[in-house]
Amino acid sequence: xxxxxxxxxxxxxxxxxxxxxxxxxxxxxxxxxxxxxxxxxxxxxxxxxxxxxxxxxxxxxxxxxxxxxxxxxxxxxxxxxxxxxxxxxxxxxxxxxxxxxxxxxxxxxxxxxxxxxxxxxxxxxxxxxxxxxxxxxxxxxxxxxxxxxxxxxxxxxxxxxxxxxxxxxxxxxxxxxxxxxxxxxxxxxxxxxxxxxxxxxxxxxxxxxxxxxxxxxxxxxxxxxxxxxxxxxxxxxxxxxxxxxxxxxxxxxxxxxxxxxxxxxxxxx
Amino acid sequence: xxxxxxxxxxxxxxxxxxxxxxxxxxxxxxxxxxxxxxxxxxxxxxxxxxxxxxxxxxxxxxxxxxxxxxxxxxxxxxxxxxxxxxxxxxxxxxxxxxxxxxxxxxxxxxxxxxxxxxxxxxxxxxxxxxxxxxxxxxxxxxxxxxxxxxxxxxxxxxxxxxxxxxxxxxxxxxxxxxxxxxxxxxxxxxxxxxxxxxxxxxxxxxxxxxxxxxxxxxxxxxxxxxxxxxxxxxxxxxxxxxxxxxxxxxxxxxxxxxxxxxxxxxxxx
Numbered sequence: 001x002x003x004x005x006x007x008x009x010x011x012x013x014x015x016x017x018x019x020x021x022x023x024x025x026x027x028x029x030x031x032x033x034x035x036x037x038x039x040x041x042x043x044x045x046x047x048x049x050x051x052x053x054x055x056x057x058x059x060x061x062x063x064x065x066x067x068x069x070x071x072x073x074x075x076x077x078x079x080x081x082x083x084x085x086x087x088x089x090x091x092x093x094x095x096x097x098x099x100x101x102x103x104x105x106x107x108x109x110x111x112x113x114x115x116x117x118x119x120x121x122x123x124x125x126x127x128x129x130x131x132x133x134x135x136x137x138x139x140x141x142x143x144x145x146x147x148x149x150x151x152x153x154x155x156x157x158x159x160x161x162x163x164x165x166x167x168x169x170x171x172x173x174x175x176x177x178x179x180x181x182x183x184x185x186x187x188x189x190x191x192x193x194x195x196x197x198x199x200x201x202x203x204x205x206x207x208x209x210x211x212x213x214x215x216x217x218x219x220x221x222x223x224x225x226x227x228x229x230x231x232x233x234x235x236x237x238x239x240x241x242x243x244x245x246x247x248x249x250x251x252x253x254x255x256x257x258x259x260x261x262x263x264x265x266x267x268x269x
Numbered sequence: 270x271x272x273x274x275x276x277x278x279x280x281x282x283x284x285x286x287x288x289x290x291x292x293x294x295x296x297x298x299x300x301x302x303x304x305x306x307x308x309x310x311x312x313x314x315x316x317x318x319x320x321x322x323x324x325x326x327x328x329x330x331x332x333x334x335x336x337x338x339x340x341x342x343x344x345x346x347x348x349x350x351x352x353x354x355x356x357x358x359x360x361x362x363x364x365x366x367x368x369x370x371x372x373x374x375x376x377x378x379x380x381x382x383x384x385x386x387x388x389x390x391x392x393x394x395x396x397x398x399x400x401x402x403x404x405x406x407x408x409x410x411x412x413x414x415x416x417x418x419x420x421x422x423x424x425x426x427x428x429x430x431x432x433x434x435x436x437x438x439x440x441x442x443x444x445x446x447x448x449x450x451x452x453x454x455x456x457x458x459x460x461x462x463x464x465x466x467x468x469x470x471x472x473x474x475x476x477x478x479x480x481x482x483x484x485x486x487x488x489x490x491x492x493x494x495x496x497x498x499x500x501x502x503x504x505x506x507x508x509x510x511x512x513x514x515x516x517x518x519x520x521x522x523x524x525x526x527x528x529x530x531x532x533x534x535x536x537x538x
Contacts, residue, residue: 128395132433135425139432143509155446156404163408164401165446173442177424177434240412 003227003251004259004266009202010039011049011193011221013211014060014076015157016234017256018048019067022160028067029233031257036069039260044267048076049196049209051152051186051216053120053167054099057081077196079151079186080105083118086185092147094118095137097130116147119174119182121167131170138178146180153184154216158235187213188220197224208250210259212236219247231255272496272520273528273535278471279308280318280462280490282480283329283345284426285503286525287317288336291429297336298502300526305338308529313536317345318465318478320421320455320485322389322436323368326350346465348420348455349374352387355454361416363387366403368394385416388443388451390436400439407447415449422453423485427504456482457489466493477519479528481505488516500524 015021018036019028039046048071052060057073057080064071080102087094093110096103098120106118117134138146154166171182186192197204204225211217212234221228227250230236242252253259284290287305288297308315317340321329326342326349333340349371356363362379365372367389375387386403407415423435440451455461466473473494480486481503490497496519499505511521522528 122397124397126397126400128391128393128434131395132431135434136432139425156408162401163405165397165404165442169442169446172445173434173438176441177438 002262002266003208003229004262007044007206007208007227007263007267009045009047009197009200009207010263011047011196011200011207011209011226012256013187013209013213013217013234014048014050014064015052016212016236017210017231018064018069020158020161020234025063025066028069029255031255033068035257035260036071038264040070042264042267044263045200045202046075047196047200049187049193050076050078051154051167052076052078053080053102053151053186054123055101056104059101077192077199079192080120082192082195083149083151083185084109086149087116087118092116094149095134096120097122097134098151099123099125115141116149117174118149118151119167119171120151122170123164126165126170131174135174135177138174138180143179146178148174148178148180148182150182150184150186152186152216153182153188154213156235157213163235187211187216188223190220190224193220193224193226197226208263210253210256214241214244214247214249218249222247222250227251229253229259231259271531271535272477272498273531276313276475276477276496276532276536278314278316278466278469278476279532280316280465280469280476280478280495281525282456282478282482282486282503283317283319283333284321285481285505286479286500287333287338289427289430289503294332294335297338298524300524302337304526304529305340307533309339311533311536313532314469314471315344316465316469318456318462319345319347320423320436321345321347322349322371322420322455323392324370325373328370346461346468348461349389351461351464352418352420352454353378355418356385356387361385363418364403364406365389366391366399367420368392384410385418386443387418387420388436388440389420391439392433395434395439400443404443404446407443407449412448415447417443417447417449417451419451419453419455421455421485422451422457423482425504426482432504456480456485457492459489459493462489462493462495466495477532479522479525483510483513483516483518487518491516491519496520498522498528500528 209221218228364383478490487497
């Protein structure tokens with residue numbers, strides 16, 4: 001018995017699992033293009049489940065496909081569209097501190113006279129100026145009602161082979177400075193995983209999440225009753241992740257190709 | 270009996286008390302130039318006690334004096350020189366994420382192969398790039414021994430009439446991202462206030478701190494057994510400060526001039 005037994009649905013993180021982000025569109029992780037082809041040709045249900053918030057899903061899919069993948073925007077679950085649906089449901093008008101390339105996802109929203117702040121990964125657009133602006137919007141709200149939403153809760157990720165601070169860290173700064181509590185839209189938020197399960201149409205117990213983030217991917221999935229498997233690619237770090245104090249993955253794999261091999265071997269057994 | 274009775278020593282915050290920082294050297298707060306003249310002409314002992322970390326004390330004094338103050342660098346206690354003394358004592362080699370204009374204070378230190386990170390208020394020099402660099406230095410250290418020093422712990426301050434994020438907020442982000450605990454050099458750190466009291470040569474019970482920061486100035490001083498008085502200038506905000514859940518100042522004054530009036534009236538009574 002391995003973590004792969006009886007799996008019907010697969011949730012896949014993208015960055016650090018399918019490819020490593022970086023300049024010139026990043027680089028695919030060895031074996032991952034073929035692994036996704038084999039997954040798609042199998043009976044397994046799958047959904048890409050990413051906290052990517054620096055671009056629209058359409059642009060993200062197009063970037064991936066240049067590496068040889070064959071992924072469509074609607075196969076990707078990402079925080080921005082889920083956030084937009086929530087803002088509409090609650091009739092909220094956001095101040096957006098998000099990457100310019102993802103603004104298009106929010107174009108249907110009223111952004112005048114903002115009553116909440118939405119923070120995405122802005123990369124180099126995180127500046128003292130843009131952060132101060134978002135901070136002032138938060139502080140202008142009543143102290144008991146400062147609404148801060150973060151598109152993901154990651155502390156850091158790997159880009160061009162180097163670790164960079166992720167949106168969760170910036171959100172933590174604003175939380176601290178404005179004495180408020182952020183709401184996360186994205187992994188490891190239960191509602192985000194629930195939406196993925198619902199779109200996939202499988203039970204949590206029959207689903208595995210494959211990711212490089214020990215907390216957001218593995219821990220988040222396990223908290224939902226799914227299995228969580230960590231790849232030893234992307235931001236994986238042996239010294240920090242394998243002895244993690246609270247999260248123990250259901251399995252480790254060297255890379256996505258090994259994970260898909262185990263799944264396909266197991267399901268055909 | 271008011272907070273001013275029996276005071277022998279006065280610690281004065283500068284930014285938000287003597288002047289408001291901003292473009293073109295900022296603007297003095299009405300009445301503060303004359304108030305400092307009267308303080309200097311009195312029997313009261315005094316020390317400027319600032320968390321300013323964007324410039325050297327000499328440059329800071331020169332900037333203030335353009336507004337008509339008569340302040341020398343050695344009348345100012347600020348975090349950078351205290352930090353330098355600590356780094357030398359502990360034989361530490363810092364990675365400096367500090368404002369370019371304060372680098373001169375650190376010139377006597379070995380900065381090769383860093384084994385700690387020192388964070389000051391970098392203003393517009395806080396960029397995703399400079400923050401990522403400092404983060405990577407922290408993460409390169411053993412998880413149990415990530416040394417992060419912050420030149421101050423303020424959440425935010427007022428500049429050009431607008432609130433801006435202070436070094437304490439950025440330090441909180443790095444703390445969170447790198448799973449470490451910052452050491453603060455500056456208010457409200459007890460050792461920083463102790464050095465001020467020692468340089469002043471008065472007992473804590475005979476000393477008052479006058480500042481615009483309810484936590485760093487007022488709360489920090491009170492925790493040392495000093496009195497803490499908040500000015501209603503600078504970053505003071507009635508709605509957030511007066512109902513503060515944990516810190517109750519020994520007194521409020523509309524501005525520095527009122528504080529000095531009360532002190533001089535009280536000491537001559």
